[in-house]
Amino acid sequence: MTTTPARATLGASAFTTSTLGLGCMGMSDLYGPADEAESIATIHAALDAGVTLLDTGDFYGMGHNELLIHEALRGRKREDVEISVKFGAQRAPGGSWIGYDASPAATKTALAYTLRRLRTDYIDVYRPARLDPNVPIEETVGAIAELVEAGYVRHIGLSEVGAETLRRAAAVHPISDLQIEYSLISRGLESEVLPAARSLGIGVTAYGVLSRGLLSGHWSSNREVNAADFRGHSPRFQGENLTHNLNLVEALRAIAEAKGATVAQIAIAWVASRGSDIVPLVGARRRERLAEALGSLEVTLGPADLAAIEAAVPAGAAAGERYAAAQMAHLDSEH
């Protein structure tokens, strides 16, 4: 039996969605080859289980991810799904990352293409993937606010920005949620960014809750990663860092087994336990993984469990940064 996720209401603009979201990125990009039919079956299984939040970016597979979601939503009612889209990341035809453009013109153009690919007339949450260092956040949010006014966008979100950017953005238009990495081993937001979001009435959609598979209990040091896989160059997946981090996973496994749960379920439930204003996104791209993630909804972590988890994986326990240095530089949330 599977528990249906409850509903969460995020931000002053009252974005209402499921308490667990499905991140679709790995179905098109960054984690090596994915099976299209299985990806669509996974989206169907998520929707059927009551997971209504689908997260994507126009640059995930350069449009592929949005076309895939369109395919998966054929025959479904648009209003039964919330689609969250990131834009702004620029990519060359070969897939290389060539900067960010969140200027008003680029913002509007990107949305026009996104609406066509998704064959829809509105996006539930639209957000720049990163702060564009050349464009004041007021201009980007102002442009999205015009799209809200015109009915093309329902809510404005942000991604990986810091406290000051949150304040400046929220002064222009209500912000529904900040999308940011949050897991047992990525807790940098807790000191400043999360309190700022809370004081401004901004929710959080947390990504990387399994640290991109590292905290899933299924990763091993023998797993091969191809050149297109993010994990091939992520500091936490390399050499001694990986050995150290997998030891943390084993400490977590002992706690999970004692609770009759899996490591992934404990890791997801821990993020969910951080507050009702935090919705974990899981990057499942196979039905089997999704089913495991849904099982996290049945895991209740009491004070003793939380203390044991904290002791096994204290804040700052991971070896290696969450991104390689060049990508860390794009994270306003880390400055």
Ligand SMILES: NC(=O)c1ccc[n+]([C@@H]2O[C@H](COP(=O)([O-])OP(=O)(O)OC[C@H]3O[C@@H](n4cnc5c(N)ncnc54)[C@H](OP(=O)(O)O)[C@@H]3O)[C@@H](O)[C@H]2O)c1
């Ligand atoms: N705003 C941003 O900057 C940003 C950045 C990254 C991601 N995101 C969004 O957040 C979503 C989730 O991020 P993510 O994919 O990095 O996070 P994740 O959920 O931490 O990692 C997903 C990876 O974990 C593996 N995994 C193992 N067991 C799993 C289970 N039971 N359920 C789900 N996955 C399991 C998957 O396995 P397999 O290898 O077996 O498929 C996949 O490789 C993305 O899809 C994307 O929409 C946003």
